[in-house]
Amino acid sequence: MYIKKQRLLTPGPTPLLPKALHAMMGSDIHHRTDDFRNIYRSVLADLKEVMGTANDVLALVASGTGAMEASVSNLFSPGDRVIVCVAGKFGERWAEIVKAFGLDAVVLQEDYGKSVSAQRVADALKANPNARGVFAQASETSTGAQHDVRAMGQAIQKTGAIFVVDAITGLGTMPLDIDGWGLDVVIGGSQKAFMIPPGMAFMSISPKAWTFGETSKLPRYYFNLKKEKKNAANGESSWTPATALLLALAEALKYVKTLGMDKLVQNAQQLAAATRSAVTALGLELFAPQSPCSAVTSVCPPKGMDSGVIVKEYRDRFGSIIANGQGSMKGQIFRIAHLGYFDFADVFALIAELEIILAANGVPVKFGTGVAAVQNAYAEVALAKETVTA
Amino acid sequence: MYIKKQRLLTPGPTPLLPKALHAMMGSDIHHRTDDFRNIYRSVLADLKEVMGTANDVLALVASGTGAMEASVSNLFSPGDRVIVCVAGKFGERWAEIVKAFGLDAVVLQEDYGKSVSAQRVADALKANPNARGVFAQASETSTGAQHDVRAMGQAIQKTGAIFVVDAITGLGTMPLDIDGWGLDVVIGGSQKAFMIPPGMAFMSISPKAWTFGETSKLPRYYFNLKKEKKNAANGESSWTPATALLLALAEALKYVKTLGMDKLVQNAQQLAAATRSAVTALGLELFAPQSPCSAVTSVCPPKGMDSGVIVKEYRDRFGSIIANGQGSMKGQIFRIAHLGYFDFADVFALIAELEIILAANGVPVKFGTGVAAVQNAYAEVALAKETVTA
Numbered sequence: 001m002y003i004k005k006q007r008l009l010t011p012g013p014t015p016l017l018p019k020a021l022h023a024m025m026g027s028d029i030h031h032r033t034d035d036f037r038n039i040y041r042s043v044l045a046d047l048k049e050v051m052g053t054a055n056d057v058l059a060l061v062a063s064g065t066g067a068m069e070a071s072v073s074n075l076f077s078p079g080d081r082v083i084v085c086v087a088g089k090f091g092e093r094w095a096e097i098v099k100a101f102g103l104d105a106v107v108l109q110e111d112y113g114k115s116v117s118a119q120r121v122a123d124a125l126k127a128n129p130n131a132r133g134v135f136a137q138a139s140e141t142s143t144g145a146q147h148d149v150r151a152m153g154q155a156i157q158k159t160g161a162i163f164v165v166d167a168i169t170g171l172g173t174m175p176l177d178i179d180g181w182g183l184d185v186v187i188g189g190s191q192k193a194f195m196i197p198p199g200m201a202f203m204s205i206s207p208k209a210w211t212f213g214e215t216s217k218l219p220r221y222y223f224n225l226k227k228e229k230k231n232a233a234n235g236e237s238s239w240t241p242a243t244a245l246l247l248a249l250a251e252a253l254k255y256v257k258t259l260g261m262d263k264l265v266q267n268a269q270q271l272a273a274a275t276r277s278a279v280t281a282l283g284l285e286l287f288a289p290q291s292p293c294s295a296v297t298s299v300c301p302p303k304g305m306d307s308g309v310i311v312k313e314y315r316d317r318f319g320s321i322i323a324n325g326q327g328s329m330k331g332q333i334f335r336i337a338h339l340g341y342f343d344f345a346d347v348f349a350l351i352a353e354l355e356i357i358l359a360a361n362g363v364p365v366k367f368g369t370g371v372a373a374v375q376n377a378y379a380e381v382a383l384a385k386e387t388v389t390a
Numbered sequence: 391m392y393i394k395k396q397r398l399l400t401p402g403p404t405p406l407l408p409k410a411l412h413a414m415m416g417s418d419i420h421h422r423t424d425d426f427r428n429i430y431r432s433v434l435a436d437l438k439e440v441m442g443t444a445n446d447v448l449a450l451v452a453s454g455t456g457a458m459e460a461s462v463s464n465l466f467s468p469g470d471r472v473i474v475c476v477a478g479k480f481g482e483r484w485a486e487i488v489k490a491f492g493l494d495a496v497v498l499q500e501d502y503g504k505s506v507s508a509q510r511v512a513d514a515l516k517a518n519p520n521a522r523g524v525f526a527q528a529s530e531t532s533t534g535a536q537h538d539v540r541a542m543g544q545a546i547q548k549t550g551a552i553f554v555v556d557a558i559t560g561l562g563t564m565p566l567d568i569d570g571w572g573l574d575v576v577i578g579g580s581q582k583a584f585m586i587p588p589g590m591a592f593m594s595i596s597p598k599a600w601t602f603g604e605t606s607k608l609p610r611y612y613f614n615l616k617k618e619k620k621n622a623a624n625g626e627s628s629w630t631p632a633t634a635l636l637l638a639l640a641e642a643l644k645y646v647k648t649l650g651m652d653k654l655v656q657n658a659q660q661l662a663a664a665t666r667s668a669v670t671a672l673g674l675e676l677f678a679p680q681s682p683c684s685a686v687t688s689v690c691p692p693k694g695m696d697s698g699v700i701v702k703e704y705r706d707r708f709g710s711i712i713a714n715g716q717g718s719m720k721g722q723i724f725r726i727a728h729l730g731y732f733d734f735a736d737v738f739a740l741i742a743e744l745e746i747i748l749a750a751n752g753v754p755v756k757f758g759t760g761v762a763a764v765q766n767a768y769a770e771v772a773l774a775k776e777t778v779t780a
Contacts, residue, residue: 001649002657002772003733005405015395025415259391267392317772318735343393345708348742349735352761360773367765368758371742375757382392382707383750 004319009346011141011169011296011323011337017195017255020248027244036243037235039250044232046253047202050261051171051186053178055204058228061242064168064189067201069097070223071164071185075133075212078102082133083124083161085116085152089142089326090166094135101218106131112329113143113288113298118151131161132212138170138186142326144298144335145288146174150181157182162209168192168201169295172261173268173339184209192295193264193340195255196248205229264340268294271338271347274377278351278370279336282358287333295339296323300332302363307334313357320353347374394709399736401531401559401686401713401727407585407645410638417634426633427625429640434622436643437592440651441561441576443568445594448618451632454558454579457591459487460613461554461575465523465602468492472523473514473551475506475542479532479716480556484525491608496521502533502719503678503688508541521551522602528560528576532716534688534725535678536564540571547572552599558582558591559685562651563658563729574599582685583654583730585645586638595619654730658684661728661737664767668741668760669726672748677723685729686713690722692753697724703747710743737764 008015029036040059048057060067076082080103084095087110098105106128110116116136125131134156139146149165156163162184167176171186172193178186184206191198205213205225213226227238256264272294276286279299287298301307307324308331314320323335336350351370359365398405419426430449438447450457466472470493474484477500488495496518500506506526515521524546529536539555546553552574557566561576562583568576573596580590595603595615603616617628646654662684666676669689677688691697697714698721704710713725726740741760749755 001653002660003649003654003731005731005733005735007735259393263391264393270392319733320735341393341395343395343709345395345397345710345739345743348739348761352738352742352765353735356765356768356773359769366762368762371738371761372756372758375742375746378746379749383746 004317006319006321008321009337009342009350010321011335011339012189013191013198014193014195014337014340015342016197017252017341019255020196020251023247023251024244026247029243031237031241031243039246040237040241041235043246043250043253046250046257048204050253050256051178051188051204052261053186053204055178055206056229057202057204058225058232059200059202059237059241060223060228061199061237061239062201062223063198064166064187064201065093066223067187067203068093068166070225071187071203072097072101072103073218073220073223074225075162075185075209075216076101076103077215077217079104080132081106081128081130082135083108083121083128083131085121085134085136085147086110087114087116087143087145088112088137088140090137090140094166098135113145115140115145115147115291118148118155121152122155125155125159125161131159133162133164135164136166138165138167138176139173139293139295141169141296142329143288144293144296145291146170146293148291149176149183153181153183162206162212169293169339172256172264173293173295175265178204190245190249193268194249195252195341196245199242200245200249268338268342270377270381271342271344272297274344274347274374275336275338275351277377278347278373279354281373282355282365282370296335296337298333298335301334302358305361306331309361310334310354310357313360314353317357318353320350322350344374344378394707396709396711398711399727399732399740400711401725401729402579403581403588404583404585404727404730405732406587407642407731409645410586410641413637413641414634416637419633421627421631421633429636430627430631431625433636433640433643436640436647438594440643440646441568441578441594442651443576443594445568445596446619447592447594448615448622449590449592449627449631450613450618451589451627451629452591452613453588454556454577454591455483456613457577457579457593458483458556460615461577461593462487462491462493463608463610463613464615465552465575465599465606466491466493467605467607469494470522471496471518471520472525473498473511473518473521475511475524475526475537476500477504477506477533477535478502478527478530480527480530484556488525503535505530505535505537505681508538508545511542512545515545515549515551521549523552523554525554526556528555528557528566529563529683529685531559531686532719533678534683534686535681536560536683538681539566539573543571543573552596552602559683559729562646562654563683563685565655568594580635580639583658584639585642585731586635589632590635590639658728658732660767660771661732661734662687664734664737664764665726665728665741667767668737668763669744671763672745672755672760686725686727688723688725691724692748695751696721699751700724700744700747703750704743707747708743710740712740734764734768
């Protein structure tokens with residue numbers, strides 16, 4: 001028995017920014033006051049700034065899935081033809097939501113671990129000139145792959161369809177030029193790269209998407225984007241806001257702005273590259289080697305080993321909470337996250353722990369091999385060239 | 391620029407137990423109520439339990455130095471002959487305090503990094519049969535050496551002197567059989583192995599020490615141990631207690647009791663051994679190799695290098711706050727702590743970071759060498775023998 005600090009290191013909820021956590025203690029504040037209205041306005045303005053868009057940005061008291069539903073129920077009508085990219089559990093969620101609301105979905109299916117190509121989206125748009133929308137994940141957290149939403153956006157922009165992007169783990173882990181790439185709806189969640197607990201979602205909505213809202217005929221009440229937009233202009237939310245999370249988000253956004261959104265993205269990319277290099281050095285296979293996202297790295301366990309053993313040993317031996325595969329991927333992969341408040345120290349420890357777990361399970365490992373790969377990745381980005389002699 | 395989580399990893403203040411930190415939010419409580427009296431009583435009882443003594447245990451609103459002063463001002467009289475072991479900055483503090491209160495000190499000086507031997511204490515007692523007290527550090531945090539307080543206690547027990555032990559970083563990092571070894575006064579502090587912020591000290595006082603209190607002629611008011619004892623029996627402190635810290639300590643003691651005080655000690659010992667093995671593998675020299683304590687490991691920087699560079703690069707590159715040498719040792723050593731809420735993941739990261747810092751400063755390092763030493767230390771204690779093939 002020895003001390004094991006419990007470290008939350010999953011791709012959501014992600015590690016919390018301490019200052020954001022502490023800010024939640026200020027939530028003895030009423031939401032229908034000018035004090036709070038100022039905070040609300042400033043959070044929405046900061047979100048807009050870090051998302052880098054001229055589109056409207058709204059916040060909802062919901063998990064990311066709530067915002068996904070809101071994009072469907074507010075912008076589409078029963079029978080609308082839509083194209084849905086499915087290459088993982090979250091792609092399947094898009095398919096389920098549009099089906100639940102009676103849309104007519106053309107599903108572009110791809111194997112788990114791979115990505116739906118922009119070419120397939122372009123082809124599908126040609127084959128379905130009446131398509132009103134395209135749904136995709138920027139980053140498919142369940143498999144660790146990412147979609148080329150830039151190329152997809154180029155194809156979609158020329159058509160009458162809008163592009164609805166689940167960027168819940170994409171925001172803060174990959175460049176997303178929302179306005180330049182024609183990402184009409186971009187959805188984020190509080191418990192991802194924004195470093196605060198779950199309970200809030202946000203979304204940007206383009207002028208093109210708003211025109212869809214004018215003709216949408218689906219029933220809605222709680223998720224009413226037009227109403228949210230009107231209230232947001234007055235520093236108000238339509239319903240009671242999650243005050244504690246708002247206060248936390250205000251602090252987290254301050255931190256992200258100081259760091260720079262581009263640096264937050266780069267941080268995730270660097271840690272993801274370091275992790276890929278480490279697990280490869282240890283002889284393990286990446287589950288999504290072709291187009292890996294930087295939110296999370298999915299790793300296949302050694303042949304014949306259940307990934308749950310690795311996840312459990314991470315927790316039992318070291319208190320490190322990492323993610324197993326989800327749904328049908330359970331036991332097939334383990335996932336090391338990078339989105340938001342993660343740093344090199346996390347990766348040094350996670351890889352040193354992985355080496356021990358492998359050794360404890362009879363996998364031949366030379367201790368330090370994976371860690372050295374992470375150190376070399378650090379040296380690559382942060383040591384002057386002449387000092388990288390090690 | 392990349393994310394650097396600020397991690398407090400110094401030998402005090404030490405990393406905070408999250409549950410203890412959160413408990414401080416409950417400090418909208420008045421201290422002269424039965425609710426608080428129950429907490430106060432229970433904290434003192436738990437302290438007594440984890441310290442493993444039948445002696446009285448009292449708490450003070452003060453840093454550890456306050457309790458050091460209290461032991462002098464409450465138990466001695468001007469002109470009393472005392473023996474003071476000095477092998478570092480905290481030993482010097484004992485010498486300063488007894489001087490400030492007019493005691494007649496025989497100082498047993500030893501080089502920094504070494505320890506005053508029990509034999510020297512025994513000899514000094516023989517040479518000074520009128521000695522009323524012996525003062526020493528269990529663990530001398532400024533150099534990383536420890537004293538053999540067990541052997542010292544054996545020599546002192548037979549005499550009329552009492553043994554006053556600064557165990558501020560000794561408690562929770564080394565076995566201390568307070569009653570069996572004749573440690574008459576044992577002093578601890580909140581911000582050490584007890585995992586909470588600074589602001590509280592505590593001390594155990596033996597029956598033999600209490601008899602000294604009867605004849606002590608030094609002026610005192612705030613630090614009045616007899617008065618504290620009387621009030622403590624009623625669940626009260628003499629003056630306003632640090633309620634937030636008390637609530638935090640209650641949680642921390644719950645944690646320590648669940649872990650087991652012996653396991654807390656073992657944890658520090660294991661991390662210290664792993665750290666010594668790692669820095670040695672990296673070709674660095676230990677500052678106190680002969681009798682290293684487990685509270686902190688003092689390491690000499692490579693020849694010609696100021697340890698402040700290492701401390702600064704730990705902070706600037708990785709957000710890891712470690713300690714430089716104190717006083718005259720500044721620039722001569724850097725100190726990696728192990729006391730309290732530290733775990734192997736901390737050490738994996740700290741050593742990986744050290745390797746990078748050395749490389750960045752032109753010291754030849756094979757990345758992973760030190761980390762592998764830590765991993766082997768982990769394997770030694772936590773992997774079944776047959777699996778240690780790595």
